Each structure stands twice: as structure tokens, then as C-alpha cells.
Amino acid sequence: MSIATQERLIRPARNVYGSLRLPGDKSISHRYAMLGAFAEGTSRFTNFSTGADCASTLACMEALGAKVHKIGDAAVEVTGVAGRVTPAAHALECGNSGSTMRMISGLLAPQQGRFTLTGDASLSRRPMERIRKPLEEMGARIVLTEGHAPIEIEGTPLHPIDYTAPVPSAQVKTSVLLAGLQTAGTTAVRESVRTRDHSELALRAFGATINRTIDSVSIAGPQTLTAIDATIPGDLSSAAFFLCAAALFPGSNLVFDALGLNPTRSSLLDVLTALGVHIAVLNLEEKHAELTGTVQVTAPPQGLSSTTISGPLAAQLIDELPVLAAIGPYTRSGIRIRDARELRVKESDRIALVASNLRAMGAEVQEFEDGLDIPGGQSLHGAAIDSGGDHRIAMAFSVAALRAQGETVIHGAESAAISFPEFFDLLDLVAER
Numbered sequence: 166m167s168i169a170t171q172e173r174l175i176r177p178a179r180n181v182y183g184s185l186r187l188p189g190d191k192s193i194s195h196r197y198a199m200l201g202a203f204a205e206g207t208s209r210f211t212n213f214s215t216g217a218d219c220a221s222t223l224a225c226m227e228a229l230g231a232k233v234h235k236i237g238d239a240a241v242e243v244t245g246v247a248g249r250v251t252p253a254a255h256a257l258e259c260g261n262s263g264s265t266m267r268m269i270s271g272l273l274a275p276q277q278g279r280f281t282l283t284g285d286a287s288l289s290r291r292p293m294e295r296i297r298k299p300l301e302e303m304g305a306r307i308v309l310t311e312g313h314a315p316i317e318i319e320g321t322p323l324h325p326i327d328y329t330a331p332v333p334s335a336q337v338k339t340s341v342l343l344a345g346l347q348t349a350g351t352t353a354v355r356e357s358v359r360t361r362d363h364s365e366l367a368l369r370a371f372g373a374t375i376n377r378t379i380d381s382v383s384i385a386g387p388q389t390l391t392a393i394d395a396t397i398p399g400d401l402s403s404a405a406f407f408l409c410a411a412a413l414f415p416g417s418n419l420v421f422d423a424l425g426l427n428p429t430r431s432s433l434l435d436v437l438t439a440l441g442v443h444i445a446v447l448n449l450e451e452k453h454a455e456l457t458g459t460v461q462v463t464a465p466p467q468g469l470s471s472t473t474i475s476g477p478l479a480a481q482l483i484d485e486l487p488v489l490a491a492i493g494p495y496t497r498s499g500i501r502i503r504d505a506r507e508l509r510v511k512e513s514d515r516i517a518l519v520a521s522n523l524r525a526m527g528a529e530v531q532e533f534e535d536g537l538d539i540p541g542g543q544s545l546h547g548a549a550i551d552s553g554g555d556h557r558i559a560m561a562f563s564v565a566a567l568r569a570q571g572e573t574v575i576h577g578a579e580s581a582a583i584s585f586p587e588f589f590d591l592l593d594l595v596a597e598r
């Protein structure tokens with residue numbers, strides 16, 4: 166299916182002001198949908214992600230025998246298959262979603278039957294060897310197409326492994342844990358950088374026992390899962406665009422209710438604080454071990470300072486780097502990003518697209534294999550932006566456009582719906598012109 170590409174005009178803003186409650190976190194929604202569909206019983210999720218990626222996960226799980234019942238725009242009821250999926254007659258279409266493809270592969274590898282997973286053009290370019298390798302070590306039968314999707318899986322019983330992930334990746338960790346859940350013995354994943362831990366928390370919420378040490382996660386299988394009711398925290402990676410927009414305007418004031426604040430996801434708040442942004446967090450709550458809170462952000466009157474993002478921080482902030490880079494020219498002395506080579510194999514080559522789009526807006530920027538140097542104190546002008554069909558590029562440059570001279574046109578603006586269909590409407594709501 167091809168979607169017509171849309172353009173979106175973004176006019177400069179004078180300020181950013183208002184209060185927002187954001188749709189559910191994409192990473193948590195994927196996991197709750199997958200585990201709910203695999204568990205025994207009926208789970209109910211409110212504030213489920215409205216993005217197309219999580220709809221892909223629901224559709225795949227439905228094709229595997231789960232019952233999915235949408236209630237209104239943002240609630241969903243999922244009746245699980247109690248640990249045994251039904252092989253689908255057709256390929257499982259994962260759309261643009263790497264999380265769907267990589268995590269479901271681990272879930273299916275120990276099941277009975279044959280499965281084919283396909284994706285759109287962008288997903289079909291992304292590396293899948295990273296899941297094939299550990300799953301094959303567990304005994305899985307997985308065939309890739311030159312390292313990519315389509316993926317063919319012939320389900321077979323697996324044996325446990327102790328795996329050290331060469332690239333920090335929550336998707337790979339989850340894929341191995343979901344296979345380990347169904348495998349007799351203890352499967353462990355070791356990581357040098359603590360990646361987002363939603364899978365560990367979600368598995369526990371659905372009743373599984375997971376063991377964690379400072380640098381490893383392990384699961385003794387086989388274990389069964391039981392349905393839960395949950396409200397999904399607002400998506401901090403979606404909030405990132407608005408947090409960065411607010412950071413650009415002295416006098417701004419944005420408040421987010423019930424925002425996800427899982428510590429493995431919230432490094433952006435530390436980076437913005439280091440840039441001089443004032444952030445207040447109130448009303449902390451915890452549900453199924455996921456933290457939420459009210460977050461209020463105001464920009465410093467003297468403008469943003471500068472920062473370097475490298476090492477483990479680059480991995481922890483990987484989804485927020487495009488928007489941080491996009492506001493880099495407006496800081497006093499720039500933003501430097503290193504150790505972020507993974508950005509090149511996301512929905513697009515995000516290093517190349519950030520650099521070319523910043524240049525289109527008149528910015529000076531230096532590109533490195535693993536990052537970018539964006540000098541500060543620059544004035545940008547409106548331009549034609551090529552999103553490359555990548556949601557986070559489309560939204561990041563909509564934010565940069567708020568402080569540019571003149572109008573910006575975002576090409577491929579429809580891609581925002583991959584994670585955040587409401588983005589442009591909410592931007593119009595909070596951007597004062």
C-alpha cells in the first residue's frame with residue numbers, strides 16, 4: 166500500500182504556550198499489545214498509542230489468533246492466545262515498524278508453524294541480522310533476505326543462551342527475552358548500555374519472573390502470562406518535539422499531564438536542563454512499575470547554552486537526537502553528537518537527513534560517521550524539508566521551522582502518523598503566531 170505524500174506549511178511562532186496530554190507511549194503500547202495478545206485472558210489498555218506502528222503490532226497479533234477490540238480512539242481490548250499462536254495464512258505486515266518486526270520474530274521463533282514477516286520499503290532496508298544471530302544461537306530457523314526483511318521463520322523448540330548484545334538495542338533484548346519466555350532453562354541478555362526496560366517491566370506486569378543485575382536481564386522459561394488492565398503513559402519521545410519547541414522561546418510555558426517518565430527514557434529532561442531549560446516534575450505516579458508525572462517546561466530568558474551528547478547517553482537518547490540536532494543552531498554555542506552511528510539505520514539515515522535539511526535552512530553543520538557538529542548562534546531561514554518519509558525528521562524540522570525566518574514546507578508530513586498522528590494539530594494549538 167502506498168500513501169500519498171503530503172506537504173505541511175509551518176510558519177514561525179512567537180511563543181509556545183499551553184497544556185497537553187499526549188497519546189500513549191509507542192514502546193509500551195507495542196509491548197502491552199504483544200504480551201496481551203500472547204497472554205491468557207482479556208487485557209484492557211487505555212491511552213493506547215494512536216500511531217500507525219502500534220496498529221501494525223495489533224494487526225499482526227490479530228492475524229496470529231488474538232482478538233482485538235478497539236474502544237473509541239485510544240482504548241483497546243486484547244484477548245490473548247494463551248501462549249499458542251495460530252500461523253497466519255498470509256505474511257505478517259509490519260509496515261514501518263522495526264519494533265514490531267524484531268520483537269515478534271522472537272515471540273514466533275519457538276512457536277509451531279511457518280511465519281513470514283514483511284515491511285515497507287524503509288523497514289525492508291533495516292538490519293535484521295541483529296535478531297537472527299541470537300535467535301539462531303538459540304536454535305531458531307530464520308531466513309533473511311540479504312540481511313533484511315522479508316523474514317521467514319520456521320518455528321521450533323529453542324535452547325537458552327547467554328547473549329551479549331554487540332549494539333545496544335531494546336528491540337534485540339526483547340526479541341531474545343520473548344524467545345526465552347517460551348524456552349526451558351535460563352536465557353540471559355547482557356548489555357553495555359542499559360536500554361529502555363519496558364519489556365522487563367511489562368513481562369513482570371503480565372506475571373512473569375525476570376531477574377535483573379546491573380548489566381543483564383534473564384528469564385527462566387517456560388512461563389505463562391496473564392492479562393492486565395493498564396493506562397499507558399504519555400509518550401515522552403513525542404513530547405520531545407514540544408519540549409524542544411518550548412525550549413526555543415523565552416517566556417514559553419508548556420505543561421504535560423501523565424507523561425511517561427521511565428528513567429531509561431527520560432535523559433532528554435537532563436539534557437534540556439543542561440541547556441538551561443527549567444523543568445518541573447509533579448504528581449509522580451507508578452502503574453505496573455512505569456512512572457508518570459506532570460511536567461512543566463519554561464525556556465531560559467538568556468537562551469540555550471551548549472552540550473555534547475556521546476557515549477551511553479547517545480544510545481539512551483537515540484529517538485530524541487533528530488529534534489535536539491534541529492534546535493542546535495539556536496543554542497549559544499552549539500550541540501555536538503557522537504557515538505550515534507545507529508541513527509544511520511533508523512527509519513531513514515537520520516544523520517544525513519538532519520545535516521541536509523539543516524543546510525537547506527541555511528545552517529552550518531558538520532557530519533560525521535557517528536554524529537554531527539552543529540554550531541550555535543545561527544539564524545535559519547524557512548526551506549523545503551525532505552522528511553525522507555521519516556516521522557521523526559518531519560516533526561524535528563517542524564520545530565526548527567518555528568524559529569526560522571519565513572515559512573517552511575515539510576514534504577512527507579504524513580509520516581508523523583507513524584508515531585504521532587495528532588502532532589500538527591497540537592503544534593497549531595500551542596504555537597502562538
Ligand code: S3P
Nearest residue numbers: 192264333334335336337483484
Ligand atoms: C525501541 C527501541 C529503539 C528505538 C525505537 C523503539 C523499542 O530501537 O530507537 O524507536 O521500543 O524497543 P533499538 O532497539 O534499535 O535501539
